[in-house]
Amino acid sequence: METGEHKVSRWKEDIQSVFDRDPAARNTFEIITTYPGVHAIVFHRLAHALWGIGLKWIARVISNIARLFTGIEIHPGAVIGRRFFIDHGMGVVIGETAIIGDDCTLYHGVTLGGTSWEKGKRHPTLENNVVVGAGAKVLGPIVVGEGVRIGSNSVVVKDVPAGSTVVGVPGKLITARKPEQEGHREKIAKKIGFDAYGATKDAADPVAHAINCMLDHIHVMDKKMESMCEAMKRLGVDEEETNLPALDSCEIVSTAEELQKLDEEVPEKEKTTE
Template sequence: MLDRLRENLRVVFDRDPAARTVWEVVTCYPGFHALTLHIVAHGLWTRDCKWLARLVSHVGRFLTGIEVHPGATIGRRVFIDHGMGTVIGEHTVIGDDCTLYQGVTLGGLGLASKPGKRHPTLGQGVVVGAGAKVIGPIEIGEGAKIGPNAVVIKDVPAGAVMVANLARQVDKRDREREEKAEQLGFSAYGISSDMNDPVVKAIHGLLDHTVITDQKVEAILKKLEQLGVDCAEERAAGDRFDPGYLNKIVD
């Protein structure tokens, strides 16, 4: 345990230029306090002293504003900077040399796709920015960076940089685009229309054009049917489109 404490002290000086003395870190750094108390709480948890482990965890939350479930597995040289409002769930696994900032949530899903696993796994050297939410039994690859306020609900490959969030209210044009994308099998809302990315804008432009074209074709077919023309074959013909490829290039 003393080795872990020394490592946790050294990592503060390595990653926080504001740290000046050991005494300052020991007395004034809530991230250091939270990790120290978690060592105790996790040890009790693994020894089946569940209530006492939760009590130690609760005291740590009261003192630091950082909530770490005693069941969480945290590697060596992890650094929690500031930390207020950070929540780390029971089945979370945090690899060595990770860095978390304030307001981070490593949360779980009630209906887990992996039995007994509801919270994320962070590989070595992952950085999670302030306010980011990493939700569910997903895996974040080694060296990945999660931007501030990002919402991550899918696996992240090693070294990737994840930015932006998922939640947005759609207007009529967005709903039409989404409906067309679903017909084509394309996950349009894996990307957001307000992202300043020319590829994203181009894809949304193509989807918008497709919606308008479909509306025009439908109007023409109705007119022809009113004139007695059988358009059943034209209606049955499907578009030749590879949604898998489009999903792959924008995910």
């Protein structure tokens, strides 16, 4: 059993986790009085303690009272770690054999449910630092690895390796970018004025994917051209020097006025076509 000091320490951690993960939180009094996610955790800690000593009916009653007041249903048998945060909370369901690690976050409408009527482990296990987006369903006795991000409205029914991102129905893994791939993409994108990761980081955006493929292609072409030029020089082929403008010195034209001004600066003979 936890001592009173440990309970106070956990209570402070739960409050601090709200400050850490919700920028709308202004002060401790507001959190204690207006955050249903915090209320649900307090009820659950009490119900879980009673469940553990065999007072299961009372534990279920407390769980149902919590659901009535918060809209969050957590079975008293569920095991929940430290600094757990439920944001908004309405419609969250956590099953009896669910296990949640430390520093996890759930948004509204999340279900940690079962897929079988068999006894035993039938609900998910979430390791530390997992974030589950609004409306997502994580079903069955699966293991969601540490640091996983599950996108909103996803349905996850298979184990998820640590550090992954899952989106879609059924949930699909987004392949992690390799460090070297990420580096050259960002350099080229910065030079040509495209922010490849501004709004689409870790998201299955087809436009961003297509542009990322183009950046990869440009990178490979640059490497091949450099190799070809070096080989030609070694063979004694005289190559006409061409001063290509550096990408990072190019200005990005973004308005109609700038385009018109640029067009006026081009000599007339260059505008004429045969």
